[in-house]
Amino acid sequence: MIKTLSLFFLIVLQACAQNVQVTAMRELGKLPSSLKEVSGMEVAADGNLWVIEDSGNKDKIYKIDKEGKERESLKIDHAKNRDWEDLxxxxxxxxxxxDFGNNKNAREDLVIYKVNQEEFDKKEPNAKKIEFKYPQQNDFPPKKDSLYFDTEGFFHLNDHLYIFTKNRTRPYTGKTxxxxxxxxxxxxxxxxxxxxxxxxxxxxxxVTSADISPDGKTVALLSYGFVFLLTDFTVxxxxxxxxxxxxxNTDTQVESVCFENNSTLLIADEGNKHGGQRLYRLKLD
Structure with missing residues (x-):
């Protein structure tokens, strides 16, 4: 049943955007019992989906179909899952x-693993390291009002990786x-x-995940219960x-988003007491 937004949330949302749309995702299927904590998702070359899990899980990528069924898994060589958060x-x-999950903002070993397309023919694809640091972060961790350096969302565009950080500030500022x-x-x-x-x-x-549409005109930033669609930008x-x-319209922990095409999102959530561990489709028009 579609839930009713409280007056509080209406005030909060209207403060940051003119256009607020209550919607519902279409469930495509349940994810395998082995994939309880899917944290990132991307469309594969064959039309299936690559997914990963976050900290405490294996150094593997998994291929699932669009009903959520697992098709294969690959261990990534020269890569360690400290906290894999997006694909x-x-x-x-x-x-x-x-690999930039950083709940306490204390990490100094942030890395993005690059797996070249030709590596997917191997039993254990090899990964190359793209290591980085945030120039604004000088303390590990910083003070509570500067906890901006956890990350769960990024996308690729024009030879660059664009990162949107997850805000953990106290008091909360609402900025990425x-x-x-x-x-x-x-x-x-x-x-x-x-x-x-x-x-x-x-x-x-x-922000818990991010992606950009194939035509480069829309960015989707996922959060717990909302999708923020960015348009009219100049890269x-x-x-x-x-x-x-x-x-x-969900109380589950939505952690992964990717564009299926310019007008459709695919979303996955983790399992919790409200349900979850499922794959969804969301039409944007």
Missing amino acids: TSDMHGNLYIG LIYRIPDKEGEYEAEFLGSLFLCGDKDHCS PDYTKSSIKIMDL
Whole structure:
């Protein structure tokens, strides 16, 4: 049943965007029992989906179909799952694994693993390291009002990886910081591109996954219960984007989003007391 937004949430949402849409996802299937904590998802070259799990799970990527059934799994060589949080790919079919989960903002070993397309024919594909740091972070961890450096969302565009951080500040500011780094193996100081205010509710407005549409015109930022759609931007400046908010009508822990096409999102959630551990489709038009 579609839930009713409370007056509080209406006030919060209207403070950060003019356009708020209550919607419902279509369930496609239940994820395997072995995939309880899917944290990132990306469309594979064959139309299936690559997924990963976060900290405490194996150094593997999994291929599932669009009913949620597992088709194969691959251990990634030269990669360690400290906290894998999102997946993206480029136009050549190379896959990028974001090992940048940083709940306490204390990590100094942030890395994105790049798996070249030709590696997928191997039993254990080899990964190259793209290591980086945030130039604004000097303390590990910083003070409570500066806990901006957890990350769960990124995407690839034009030879760069664009990162949207997960806000854990106290008091909560509602902002995500935006960075980019080159998509090539190496060590980098991330380029700071600015910040974007999403909304002021700490339980619903922090980024848990991100993707950009195939035509490059729409960015989807997933949070707990909402999708923020960014349009009318000029790359690489996303700070002046128009923002549309979609309420997903769910109390589950939605952690993964990717574009199936320019007007359709695929979303996955983790299992919790409200249900979850499922794959969904969301039409945007």
